[in-house]
Amino acid sequence: MIPQEAKRELAAIVGPKGYLDRDEDLALYEYDGGVDMARPEMVVFPQTSEQVAAIARITAKYGIPMVGRGAGTGLSGGAIACQGGVMISFARMNRILEIDLENERAVVQPGVVNLDISLAVDADGYFYAPDPSSQKACTIGGNVAENAGGPHTLAYGVTTNHVLGLECVLPDGSVFTTGGKEVDLPGYDLTGLLTGSEGTMALVTKVVVRLMRKPEAVQTLLAVYDDPEDCGRTVAEITARAITPVAIEMMDGVLLRMVEEATHAGYPMDAAAVLLIEVEGLKEATEEQVEQIREACLGCGAREVRMARSPEERDLLWKGRKNAFGAVGRVSPSFVVQDGMVPRAKIPSTLRFIRQVSERYGLLISNIFHAGDGNMHPIILFNKRRPGELQKALRAGEEILEHCVAEGGSITGEHGVGIEKLALMRVQFSEDSIECMVRLKRLFDPEERLNPGKLYPTHKGCLEIRQPALRPGAILY
Amino acid sequence: METLRPKSIDELAEALREAAGGGKRIRLGGNFTKNRMGGPSPAPDVVISTCELRRIVEYDPRDLTISVEAGLPFAELERIAGEHKQMAPLDPPFYAGATVGGVVAANTNGPRRRLYGACRDLVIGMKFVTLEGKLVSSGGMVVKNAAGLDMAKLMVGSMGTLAAIAVVNFRLAPRPPASRTYASSFSTLAEAFAARDALLRSPLQPVAIDLLNPAAAARIGRQGYLLVVQVGGSEAVMERYARELGRAAVEGESEAELWRRIREFTPEFLAAHPQGAILRISSTLSGLKQVMGAISAPIVARAGTGVGYAYLDDAEQAARTLADATERGWKAVMEFLPEKPPAGLVPWPAPGDDFAIMEKIKRMFDPGHLLNPGRLYGRL
Ligand SMILES: Cc1cc2nc3c(=O)[nH]c(=O)nc-3n(C[C@H](O)[C@H](O)[C@H](O)COP(=O)(O)OP(=O)(O)OC[C@H]3O[C@@H](n4cnc5c(N)ncnc54)[C@H](O)[C@@H]3O)c2cc1C
16 A cells, blocks of 8 residues: 555655546556556656656655556556556656657657657658557557567567667666667666566666668568468468568458458458568569569469559558457457467467367467567457356467477567466576576566566466456457 | 586586686686687686587578577588578677677677677577576577566676576578678768768668778778678669669679678787777767767778777777777777786776666676676776
């Protein structure tokens, strides 16, 4: 419980309009699209790094837990206050502080929405490369915490490859900066360590990102298949031809039909799977690559390859992909999604395994994923009114992730461990590896007050307080 | 002095645990090609080399990833990937002798980082052994990973001051079918930067953009401000570059030889100058103009990245240039030291406000300050 005195001190920092503490308001902050729910006792909306530091000092004084929050799209339970305490929303720290095109950098506050960076520099011919499918909503602070990826990270790399410096506040309120606009600074790469640490080591209050020059040409293809495993073979064939598309996205038939009904993107309703493939670069390069990719697709069993002939056609092809989850929600309000990684060559066998799991559990599982880098997103649909079905769906998901690890992959490629995958950390990492992570975390947060109960499978986990989000009518994702 | 060359990761763990347990000061390395790099380190009680750990742990070319032990020579890694028309395009100096672990621990990289990134971008997973003899793993064999802390990032550039890198996993890139290099001389710095700026603002995507000042160009038999630009792709793409950048490109052997001279500039300079030193100045694309304008000693710059290497003939000159650079607010270190460094030399003059955390990390891994003490630019 936050003592009244502490509440008053916190309120004084952010002002009367800078916090929420009424139960009905707090309810909006108990959820991040994942399975778990927990309500903070107070949400504060700082506007400056100094305010964040002042808030941290007060929580230190009273021993109150803290959790940072961006847009709350994290899906793995990372942004919920599973031990109560104060939630620090970065919604009002949403300014782009500097755009430095000459040096291919921007400096932003953590609450800036991912897409807004690209929009701000679009007219000048630049963009910010990591593009999570949630990019219209998710924040850079959340991206840094999760080391977010996206469809186009296949060629360009993920958040950690594009974040060069941070300003951070430690749980005791002290402030430090890492990295900067420059690269190869001496010392340990704290920027790299903090990126992907799921908001458990420090609150990020400023981010230096890399900007890239927009490519002159983009070509987008849709390849249609009667057998999903042929998609996996196509990915291998494209790699073998030394082509690096910027994106290779796969959707299976189940998903395709849901998406088509919702978006009318023009996808074939009878297909077993499609690949959405994009190449970018010099005109000469993309023209050739598109030809080679078409050959690869047809050679691997595609029955048809369509090409977007205009930006409008391209947008239409992407529209289905980008709205996929919304489309699933129309059909089945309850689903869990995983984001396991497998080495590219293991995609066909993993798809087979997922089908077996689906049959064994009697649950519909549809697949949409970043096929180019082996990032599977099985969507497990279930009926939350049937007793035990949520547990069954969760168990099916875990089995799929265990398979990913056994194939040499990982339990998560983008969404992070959060609360959801705590138990699976031990499947992937040895005790010694986990211990090393925990000790590092404690160097930053010795009292374990910052985003407690996440990422590290220690005894202080949140699992025992797990309260699945089962509000009637709620979208479970 | 005794040098231990463990033949397995278990033996490495045993060697570290035993040495640390006995309070021995350890010098850790691969082939020790970069002994002058980093900082003056006191004489060790025991030397541990990973050079006998040279297995390819896993390589399926279809995945564009490879896992190798730390002692594998980097050149060998490149040769094996090359057989499948793939590459780990880090271009580290000391190419012939350097081990994978040494390249990563020293964070050495080269010209093609403009397009492909540096160690921190190409390393996707790692196993390292702590002084307690524990094997810790981070990341994996997939190109994207959000599970657990990315501890491999700590090891990249750590100069062996935290733990011993045992296995490194890289993402590889397909080798472009053709490659060309354009080397143009300019008589003034302003002209050279104007040409670079035009390139950066164009939609062209060079693999490498290096700039040598006249003193550096002279050392490789060239003159003026030398802008060296490498491009890669299909023949149609090469045609496009020819239209945009002119016909004066080199390819094949002479292209490889030019880049070899640039890549090996550092080792060749050090061999010729026992009391010489090299500064690494981390700047920005625009800041590099000031850096190159202010220093007349040879400079090789990654002009598409913002890092400049300045080559100073003797320790005194190096110390003066470092002090001057720091005075101007540049982020500089003395990357390579004179063979006999002057007393009191501090290779890393101005650590930032994150240094206290770095010290804590060092203490966590190495409370007795036994592992490569001082090797991280005299500070850690
Ligand atoms: C429809 C949909 C599609 C998605 N697609 C992708 C995708 O393609 N790729 C991908 O990678 N992810 C994807 N995600 C997951 C999610 O959008 C990303 O993880 C995103 O980075 C989360 O950002 P956020 O602002 O919503 O963070 P939140 O959910 O608010 O927080 C996530 C974590 O970050 C921490 N945090 C937030 N801000 C800070 C800060 N300033 N300092 C310290 N810690 C902080 C929180 O404490 C929490 O642990 C998708 C999600 C949805 C709902």
